[in-house]
Every structure is written in structure tokens, then in C-alpha cells.
Amino acid sequence: MTFTAADLRAVPADDGPVSPRADRPRRRSFTAQYKLDILAEYDALTEPGAKGALLRREGLYSSHLVEWRRARDAGALAGLDRQPRVGKRTPEQIENDRLRARAERAERELAKTRAALEVVGKAHALLEMLSESADTEPRSKK
Template identity: 55%
Template sequence: MFSPEYKLAIVAEYENAPNGEKGAVLRREGLYSSHVIEWARARDAGLLGGDETDTGGPARRPKRTAEEVELARLRRQNEKLQADLKKTRMALDIMGKAHALLEELSESVDDDLPPKAS
């Protein structure tokens, strides 16, 4: 259905897209992330032939070692955790400001109330 050259081009574009823009590549091409994952695995296993080299044979990307695969996974995980941490810190900052504002409003309401008659 898809040519090896197309698969390699899409995998490369997807992998090089910044976070948040990977979905745009998939939507534009009408693909699912499972396509890219499958194609990347095939590429890493050397099953996708691509452009022809000067010698006439297919260009092969060397297999990634287990350490390289793990390092890439850990880097992606680190990026995600960094983004989550940033969001959490911003949320805590907003909550702290909201708490301080509510406390200030509560104190001003208490000051404005007339004394209760007993």
C-alpha cells in the first residue's frame, strides 16, 4: 500500500517533529501512530529498503543497540516528565494565588459586616 520510501520519509518527519506537532503529521497524511511505530520498527530491523546507494544496493540504517533504544525511550520519558512538572508547578502557583485572594476577600468581608446584636 505504501512504498518503503514513503514510510521512511514519514517516520523521519514524525521523529523530527517537535512534541505537539507529531499529531499534525499524522492528520495531514491520514495515518495512525501505530503506522509510524510499525514502520520505525521495520526500519530499525532493516526491513525497509530505501533510496538506492551509489553501489546499487538498498540503503540500510544500522540497527540501534539496546542501549540506544533505551536511551531514546528515557529521553522521551524525561521530556514528558519535565513538561508534566512544569504544568504542576504552574498549577500550584495558580492555586497559591487563588488561596491568597480568597483569604484576602474573606478578611475584607469579615471587616465589612456590622456587629451582631445579641
């Protein structure tokens, strides 16, 4: 399809500020009580077409009911309520975590350095002992 100059003039140039997420649908969440109520109502229906009408009225899919029924039967429906989200960490918490990690790295490096110094100290003591014993023993003539 091609546009003519007249077609382009007919289209408004700007609709105003619209956020990029304004037209996106929001994910729905259901409480555990709602899920139990819908399952009970769905299971009580016996008339032909009534179950489909319930799903259409509530805007649900049969897969919702399958998942909810499995959760109910497993005893996990109480845990399906929306859990409170953990808030973002504050800049102070981020800085504390960074500094804590830095301190832990420094402690590990310090432990390595101490171990190395201990080894060097023992090697030095051993070399001193060997040097002293070599100085006191007469050398054999060949």
C-alpha cells in the first residue's frame, strides 16, 4: 500500500505524549479465595454450555482451572496469594554490600600473606640452621 501526499497530510503528526507501556495489557492476579470460589462454581455447573459461559464471563481459560485445581489438590492454594515484593535495595545497602565483599577479599588476601610469611620465616630459620651447622663442621678433604 502506498501513501500519497494527501494521505500523509490527513494523518495527525503527533498524538501527544504517550508512554511506551500505556497500551500494554496488565497481568491479572487472582486471590486464593477467588480461585476457590470459581472452582466451586465451575464444578457445580451441570447445564450444557454453562461452564463455557462462566469462563467467558470471568475472562478465564480452562488452563487456569487446571492449574488452580492442581494447586488446590496439592494443598498449595494458600500459597498462591500474591506475595509482597521485596523492595529495591537502598544505595546505603548496596554500598554496605560492596564494602563487605571488599573487606572479605582483603581478609582472604591477608590470610594468604600471613601463611606465605610463615613459610618464608620457617625457610629462613631452616637456612640459618644449615648455615650454622655448615660453619661449625670441618670440611672433608678430597
